[in-house]
Amino acid sequence: MTILWQGLKVTFGFLLIAGLVFASGVFTMLLYAKFKGEDAFLFYQNPNMPLAAVSQTVAPLPVSTSAPTPLPIKKKPESAMIEAPAIMQHPELPAGCEITSLAMLLQFAGIEKSKMELAAEMPKDETKAVLHANGSIKYWGNPNVGFVGDVTRKGMGFGIYHAGLFPLLKSYMPTAVDLTNKSFESYEQHVADGIPIVVWTTINYKLPTKMVSWETSLGKIETTFSEHAVLLVGYDKNNVYLNDPTNGKKAFAVNKEQFIQTWEAMGKQGITYNK
Numbered sequence: 001m002t003i004l005w006q007g008l009k010v011t012f013g014f015l016l017i018a019g020l021v022f023a024s025g026v027f028t029m030l031l032y033a034k035f036k037g038e039d040a041f042l043f044y045q046n047p048n049m050p051l052a053a054v055s056q057t058v059a060p061l062p063v064s065t066s067a068p069t070p071l072p073i074k075k076k077p078e079s080a081m082i083e084a085p086a087i088m089q090h091p092e093l094p095a096g097c098e099i100t101s102l103a104m105l106l107q108f109a110g111i112e113k114s115k116m117e118l119a120a121e122m123p124k125d126e127t128k129a130v131l132h133a134n135g136s137i138k139y140w141g142n143p144n145v146g147f148v149g150d151v152t153r154k155g156m157g158f159g160i161y162h163a164g165l166f167p168l169l170k171s172y173m174p175t176a177v178d179l180t181n182k183s184f185e186s187y188e189q190h191v192a193d194g195i196p197i198v199v200w201t202t203i204n205y206k207l208p209t210k211m212v213s214w215e216t217s218l219g220k221i222e223t224t225f226s227e228h229a230v231l232l233v234g235y236d237k238n239n240v241y242l243n244d245p246t247n248g249k250k251a252f253a254v255n256k257e258q259f260i261q262t263w264e265a266m267g268k269q270g271i272t273y274n275k
Contacts, residue, residue, distance in 0.1 A: 074189075076185065076188060076189050076192055077192050078236065078237060079234070079235060079236035079237070080188070080191050080192040080234055080235060081233065081234035081241060081251065082108075082191060082194060082195075082196050082233040082234060083233075084104055084105075084107075084108040084196050084231060084233050084243055084250075085103075085104050085107045085108060085243070086104065086243040086244075086248050086249065086250035087100050087103055087104050087107075087115055087243075087245060087248065088100070088245060088246075088247065088248030089115065089245040089246065090246070092115070092116060092152070093115060093116075093119055093151050093152065094152065094153045094157070095149065095150070095151045095152070095153050095157035095158070095159060096115060096119055096151045096152075096245075097159070097228050097229045097230070097245045097246065098147075098159055098160050098165055098198070098200075098229040099115055099118050099119050099122050099147075099151070099160070099165070100115045100245035101198045101229045101230055101231045101243075101245055102118055102165060102168065102169060102198055103115040103118050104196070104198075104231045104243055104245070105169070105196060105197075105198055105231060105272065105273075106118070106169075106172055106173070108195075108196060109172075109173060109273065111172050111173075113172070118168065119151055121168060122146070122147050122151070122160065122165070122168060123145065123146035123147065123160070123164050123165070123167060123168060124141075124146040124147045125141030125142055125143070125145040125146040125147065125148050125164070125216075125217075126141065126146075127139070127140055127141035127142075127148075127216070127217065128140075129149070129156055136212070137212065137214040138214060138215065139214055139215045139216070140158075140214045140215075140216065141158075141216060141217075142164075142216035142217060142218050142221060143158065143159055143160050143161040143164055143221070143223070144161045144162075144163040144164050144218065145163075145164055145216075145217070145218070146160060146164045147159065147160040147164065148160070158223075158225070158227070159227050159229075161200070161267070161269060162178055162180045162200070162267075162269040162270065162271050163178075163180075165198075165271060166178050166271050169198075169271055169273070173273040175273045175274040175275070176271065176272070176273045177271070177272060177273060177274055178270075178271050179197060179270040179271065179272060180267065180268055180269045180270060180271070181267075181268050182268070182270070184260050184263065184268075187199070187232060187270055188235050190272060191232060191233065191234060191235060193275070194275070195272055195273060195274070195275065196231050196232055196233045196243075196272065197231070197232045197270045197271070197272040198229055198230075198231055198232075198270065198271050198272065199229065199230060199231075199232045199263060199269065199270045200227065200228070200229050200263065200266040200267065200269035200270070201228050201229070201230060201259060201262040201263055201266060202224065202226045202227065202228050202262045202265070202266065203226045203227075203228040203246065204226065205254050205255075205258060205259055205262055206258070206262065207261055207262060207265055208224035208226050208262075208265060210224060210225075210226075211223065211224050212224065212225060224265075224266075227266060228246070229245075230242040230243065230244050230245065231243040231245075232270070233250075233251055234251055235256065236256075237256075238255065238256055239253045239254060239255060239256050240253075240254055240256050240259045241253055241254075242254060242259075
């Protein structure tokens with residue numbers, strides 16, 4: 001019995017020592033892996049492999065010393081022209097240059113909406129005009145809210161600006177973009193990319209000689225009754241080319257410098273969409 005007990009103690013001691021040696025080896029490998037990463041794993045798989053040879057099996061990641069290749073700069077062409085529908089606002093909408101220009105833009109995009117359908121959907125500021133004793137306007141609607149007045153001119157009619165018209169464009173074109181206050185060069189680039197733009201100018205493409213102002217729900221507005229909107233479809237060094245809803249002319253040439261002056265006078269307004 002004593003001999004059996006002594007044998008069990010020896011066996012138990014041997015197993016305990018073997019376990020400690022194994023655990024120590026695992027701990028050593030884990031610690032080594034902490035510093036050597038994949039080398040330790042390879043060594044564990046082949047313990048007879050020299051550590052120096054293990055280190056040589058793991059190639060370091062290449063480090064690039066060359067500068068990243070710059071993206072090519074897009075150069076605007078000297079001229080561009082787009083074939084877009086030309087629609088006349090008369091006789092139904094004598095004050096509807098903006099909504100008629102929008103109809104041209106949407107039809108170019110493949111959306112078959114007529115000027116009359118869009119006029120019925122156009123946002124409106126139906127504030128009634130209040131006049132001074134001399135007949136000038138004291139208080140009226142704001143064209144940044146919606147169309148001011150009567151688009152058929154059966155009553156007083158004025159117009160609508162980019163902020164008032166943009167939601168209607170957006171409802172048909174999710175990629176609609178308001179280019180107001182952007183540079184005219186960016187307008188040309190957009191045309192060069194193949195998409196026309198509804199832009200605001202004056203009826204005769206000349207700087208307005210008479211400005212008017214009135215109070216609105218959003219504050220005072222200063223404008224001109226010669227306000228007009230057209231579809232910008234082209235440009236070159238000397239001219240811009242417009243589809244004008246007043247006369248229904250397509251790609252009507254206007255001196256570029258002269259046009260830009262009127263566009264600036266009307267607040268650099270323009271709306272369109274991206275591809």
